[in-house]
Amino acid sequence: xxxxxxxxxxxxxxxxxxxxxxxxxxxxxxxxxxxxxxxxxxxxxxxxxxxxxxxxxxxxxxxxxxxxxxxxxxxxxxxxxxxxxxxxxxxxxxxxxxxxxxxxxxxxxxxxxxxxxxxxxxxxxxxxxxxxxxxxxxxxxxxxxxxxxxxxxxxxxxxxxxxxxxxxxxxxxxxxxxxxxxxxxxxxxxxxxxxxxxxxxxxxxxxxxxxxxxxxxxxxxxxxxxxxxxxxxxxxxxxxxxxxxxxxxxxxxxxxxxxxxxxxxxxxxxxxxxxxxxxxxxxxxxxxxxxxxxxxxxxxxxxxxxxxxxxxxxxxxxxxxxxxxxxxxxxxxxxxxxxxxxxxxxxxxxxxxxxxxxxxxxxxxxxxxxxxxxxxxxxxxxxxxxxxxxxxxxxxxxxxxxxx
Amino acid sequence: xxxxxxxxxxxxxxxxxxxxxxxxxxxxxxxxxxxxxxxxxxxxxxxxxxxxxxxxxxxxxxxxxxxxxxxxxxxxxxxxxxxxxxxxxxxxxxxxxxxxxxxxxxxxxxxxxxxxxxxxxxxxxxxxxxxxxxxxxxxxxxxxxxxxxxxxxxxxxxxxxxxxxxxxxxxxxxxxxxxxxxxxxxxxxxxxxxxxxxxxxxxxxxxxxxxxxxxxxxxxxxxxxxxxxxxxxxxxxxxxxxxxxxxxxxxxx
Numbered sequence: 119x120x121x122x123x124x125x126x127x128x129x130x131x132x133x134x135x136x137x138x139x140x141x142x143x144x145x146x147x148x149x150x151x152x153x154x155x156x157x158x159x160x161x162x163x164x165x166x167x168x169x170x171x172x173x174x175x176x177x178x179x180x181x182x183x184x185x186x187x188x189x190x191x192x193x194x195x196x197x198x199x200x201x202x203x204x205x206x207x208x209x210x211x212x213x214x215x216x217x218x219x220x221x222x223x224x225x226x227x228x229x230x231x232x233x234x235x236x237x238x239x240x241x242x243x244x245x246x247x248x249x250x251x252x253x254x255x256x257x258x259x260x261x262x263x264x265x266x267x268x269x270x271x272x273x274x275x276x277x278x279x280x281x282x283x284x285x286x287x288x289x290x291x292x293x294x295x296x297x298x299x300x301x302x303x304x305x306x307x308x309x310x311x312x313x314x315x316x317x318x319x320x321x322x323x324x325x326x327x328x329x330x331x332x333x334x335x336x337x338x339x340x341x342x343x344x345x346x347x348x349x350x351x352x353x354x355x356x357x358x359x360x361x362x363x364x365x366x367x368x369x370x371x372x373x374x375x376x377x378x379x380x381x382x383x384x385x386x387x388x389x390x391x392x393x394x395x396x397x398x399x400x401x402x403x404x405x406x407x408x409x410x411x412x413x414x415x416x417x418x419x420x421x422x423x424x425x426x427x428x429x430x431x432x433x434x435x436x437x438x439x440x441x442x443x444x445x446x447x448x449x450x451x452x453x454x455x456x457x458x459x460x461x462x463x464x465x466x467x468x469x470x471x472x473x474x475x476x477x478x479x480x481x482x483x484x485x486x487x488x489x490x491x492x493x494x495x496x497x498x499x500x501x502x503x504x505x506x507x508x509x510x511x512x513x514x515x516x517x518x519x520x521x522x
Numbered sequence: 523x524x525x526x527x528x529x530x531x532x533x534x535x536x537x538x539x540x541x542x543x544x545x546x547x548x549x550x551x552x553x554x555x556x557x558x559x560x561x562x563x564x565x566x567x568x569x570x571x572x573x574x575x576x577x578x579x580x581x582x583x584x585x586x587x588x589x590x591x592x593x594x595x596x597x598x599x600x601x602x603x604x605x606x607x608x609x610x611x612x613x614x615x616x617x618x619x620x621x622x623x624x625x626x627x628x629x630x631x632x633x634x635x636x637x638x639x640x641x642x643x644x645x646x647x648x649x650x651x652x653x654x655x656x657x658x659x660x661x662x663x664x665x666x667x668x669x670x671x672x673x674x675x676x677x678x679x680x681x682x683x684x685x686x687x688x689x690x691x692x693x694x695x696x697x698x699x700x701x702x703x704x705x706x707x708x709x710x711x712x713x714x715x716x717x718x719x720x721x722x723x724x725x726x727x728x729x730x731x732x733x734x735x736x737x738x739x740x741x742x743x744x745x746x747x748x749x750x751x752x753x754x755x756x757x758x759x760x761x762x763x764x765x766x767x768x769x770x771x772x773x774x775x
Contacts, residue, residue, distance in 0.1 A: 123634040123639075124634075134623060431618075432619075432631070433631070433635070435606060437606050437632060437636070438603060439603050439604075441600075442635065515579050519618065
């Protein structure tokens with residue numbers, strides 16, 4: 119077989135019908151483009167979730183306050199709160215695999231400074247909170263145990279608070295009023311940016327949990343307890359120990375537990391499972407469009423074989439073998455789909471770039487997706503080009519020449 | 523001298539389900555190098571079937587066909603294709619050029635399916651040479667749609683010549699052309715024949731057949747007459763006559 123000549127013939131035929139070739143490839147261009155863009159978006163979301171999970175801190179366990187039942191009405195999670203400061207102390211004291219504990223309360227409040235006001239989230243935490251979350255300060259110092267004991271009027275502010283309430287940019291030492299209580303700013307948090315859900319993580323004020331409970335919220339229960347285990351291996355042991363300890367303290371069983379303990383791994387799994395499902399779903403939809411593109415190629419190639427029956431007759435008459443005709447049409451199909459695949463890759467990368475520019479969505483072009491999409495589109499050419507090519511190769515030269 | 527084409531008792535029977543059509547019933551003939559033969563006959567006489575057999579597009583049901591000393595009756599599809607490529611040149615009534623393809627690329631086509639690997643430059647040179655023979659080297663880059671019927675047929679002749687065939691087979695080559703263009707095309711055949719190329723032409727027009735050296739008349743699948751043409755027409759004379767008539771028509775008009 120004269121492969122070189124057959125390739126020449128195929129390329130000449132495609133060039134002759136440049137418009138039709140491009141339109142035929144369009145299905146594949148869009149299919150591959152969609153696959154790449156979708157997978158990029160999915161990957162971007164996944165990597166962002168992963169970064170978020172990592173930002174949670176190292177070897178972190180979260181103890182959430184569960185629901186309580188009062189006269190038959192059950193509060194939801196974090197409802198009235200079932201965790202106490204004593205629970206947190208007990209965990210610190212009795213669970214040996216735990217290295218740091220930070221009791222947590224949360225509330226929304228209007229804060230004032232410099233004649234400006236801003237509605238934000240107030241976190242009551244222990245002094246170890248920032249080290250558990252691995253969240254550095256950009257300025258100042260974290261409050262200390264003595265501030266906890268003295269119910270100190272000190273606070274740490276996020277970057278958004280600095281921007282909104284301290285136009286001079288130097289909040290350290292200035293006073294911030296939370297529900298009419300003055301708090302002195304002793305530290306500024308490093309910027310953290312947006313969360314997966316798009317919430318501003320820098321829009322918060324952190325105060326000692328004792329101050330939050332007694333001065334601001336006037337509540338006695340904790341929302342949750344942040345716990346840091348000694349090592350990754352210790353997480354499971356710590357989790358079991360905390361559950362056992364709290365069951366003993368709250369006199370509950372597995373059925374009646376009024377708290378939940380989550381470790382970072384579980385949270386990560388839940389979050390990445392969502393984004394994985396999303397990636398898979400988007401990829402599947404895009405895959406369908408790729409399949410449709412392939413059927414489009416087969417369709418056009420079949421029409422093309424009928425339309426070019428006379429051409430095939432001429433080629434057979436001047437000495438082409440059936441296999442060469444087959445190879446020609448197969449090559450045309452594969453070149454079309456590979457060309458479509460290449461353009462589709464560019465389109466997909468461009469589209470994901472554009473999406474991340476316009477919507478500020480994180481996107482991450484996956485090299486694997488690029489390779490797979492390209493190979494798949496070439497395979498589409500072979501599979502869907504084979505039948506029309508075979509059909510063309512079996513034509514009888516006399517019949518084909520007579521074809522009008 | 524050995525015959526280029528030798529047919530011995532060729533039969534062709536088409537089996538279309540219930541009816542059997544006996545299209546060619548025992549044709550024997552010899553064709554020597556340099557002959558210029560017309561096959562004539564009414565439609566249904568079997569001349570097209572005989573032509574397809576001569577052109578190795580179809581195999582005879584019975585009989586022996588030697589082309590250039592090779593028995594082609596027993597060859598398979600691909601071997602027949604190679605034979606068509608190397609030893610035969612085809613010219614069709616409807617020209618059968620590839621549309622949206624330049625004259626040059628049309629002429630190159632048979633070389634692409636040839637036994638030898640030919641470089642792009644050689645392809646081009648050989649194709650241009652053949653276009654030159656038919657007087658169209660200045661139209662190499664034209665598409666068929668930009669050429670007149672006569673020019674298209676000359677491109678087709680150039681294509682038929684490009685692999686230096688033993689026999690040139692023309693199936694009603696002037697069927698789609700007006701009389702003056704027909705004579706011009708016949709002139710090309712005449713010139714080629716003078717250079718020693720063997721030509722077989724199917725036609726149903728008597729005055730076209732008179733440009734050939736030998737006339738074969740078929741009826742009901744048999745050869746009924748096989749004669750040398752006594753008073754041949756020559757294209758150059760005929761063209762001169764047509765020009766004179768035109769001038770005369772203008773003068774009287």
